Amino acid sequence: MSIFPTRPQNRLLPDVGESPLQRTTTPFDWARRRRVDRDVRRMEAAGARAIDQLQHLGPAWHVVAWPHVKPLAEQFTPFDQPGAADRTGFLAIGPGGVFAVTVVDHGRSRVMIAGDVVQIDGRRPPYVADAVRDAKRAGKAISAAVGLQVPVTPALTFVGAGVITFYGLPKGCLVAPHQNLDRLLVAGGNRISAATAQKLSRVAERPTTWQPDGQPSTYDYGWYAQGRTAADKRPSPR
Numbered sequence: 001m002s003i004f005p006t007r008p009q010n011r012l013l014p015d016v017g018e019s020p021l022q023r024t025t026t027p028f029d030w031a032r033r034r035r036v037d038r039d040v041r042r043m044e045a046a047g048a049r050a051i052d053q054l055q056h057l058g059p060a061w062h063v064v065a066w067p068h069v070k071p072l073a074e075q076f077t078p079f080d081q082p083g084a085a086d087r088t089g090f091l092a093i094g095p096g097g098v099f100a101v102t103v104v105d106h107g108r109s110r111v112m113i114a115g116d117v118v119q120i121d122g123r124r125p126p127y128v129a130d131a132v133r134d135a136k137r138a139g140k141a142i143s144a145a146v147g148l149q150v151p152v153t154p155a156l157t158f159v160g161a162g163v164i165t166f167y168g169l170p171k172g173c174l175v176a177p178h179q180n181l182d183r184l185l186v187a188g189g190n191r192i193s194a195a196t197a198q199k200l201s202r203v204a205e206r207p208t209t210w211q212p213d214g215q216p217s218t219y220d221y222g223w224y225a226q227g228r229t230a231a232d233k234r235p236s237p238r
Contacts, residue, residue, distance in 0.1 A: 016182045031220075047088045048107035054092060057182050060194040062201035066134075074156040087127065090153070091138060093201045095190040098142070099155045100135035102127065103178070106160040113175060114167040128170045131156045135173075141205030142200065146211040151201065157181045 015078040051063050066089050092099040104127055112119045115129045131154040139152035158164055164177055176184040192200075203209055 028205075038060055042090045043103075043105055044208060046178075047090065047103050049159050050101065050103045050181055051090065051206045053178055053181045054185070057094060057186065060197060061096075061185075062090040062197060063202040064093065064199060066090060066200055087130070089131075089134060089205055091152075091201075092185055092192070093199045093204065094185065095192060095194055096185045096188055097140075097191040098139045098150060098152045099174075099185055100131065100152050101155045101157060101181070102131040102134065102155065104158050106158050106164075108160065108164050111158055111160075111162060111164040112167065113164070116170045116173075127156055127174050128154075128175075131173050138204075141210055142204060145203050145206070148202070155181070155184060157184075 009097050054061055054063060087102055087104045088102065092101050106120055108119050117124055118127045135152045135154035139150055142150045142152065143151045153174060154172070155176075156170075157176055157178045161179045166175075169175060
């Protein structure tokens with residue numbers, strides 16, 4: 001017995017109350033929607049595991065969603081094509097700076113990283129390039145909203161049980177398993193104050209910050225002296 005609803009043959013008119021979507025739904029569409037829903041839940045769980053790891057950093061750190069990124073359900077490729085979207089992300093803002101964190105769920109698959117190349121199950125998805133691009137987009141949006149240059153560091157973290165092997169780290173992008181994400185973000189020391197991190201998180205939470213046609217902020221935050229950037233900690237002399 002089929003699990004899909006059957007319909008009478010030679011029916012000229014639809015049933016009362018039947019929507020156009022219901023009239024065009026096929027078993028193929030149903031299966032694809034089930035797979036997308038399952039993968040969305042899987043990626044949401046992976047993102048939550050990465051965020052939970054940041055709880056160790058304390059209240060000075062803030063996590064902000066990516067309002068300018070398409071919802072997970074819209075990132076997936078058609079059902080008959082492999083390589084559906086398997087990454088999500090968020091902003092982590094704290095004394096260590098502003099980080100654009102890309103989360104990849106590799107499950108039990110082995111991950112091999114050699115510089116900017118990431119290989120999983122024989123595929124080489126452009127995770128590093130995507131993480132760098134997203135960080136630039138975030139930095140551009142936040143800088144425009146603040147009116148000062150805000151550096152955003154890309155960070156790539158992997159969630160899963162498979163072995164991760166490093167043959168060389170990428171340039172310009174931090175990489176670590178999600179278990180080490182908290183230590184990765186604080187490894188560079190404190191770059192901004194806790195108060196500045198909180199203000200930047202509030203800026204990132206405003207929907208207007210991510211509007212494509214957003215204008216530079218007219219607010220005088222008074223965080224920095226003229227000519228300074230959002231990294232309000234002066235580098236220590238070497």
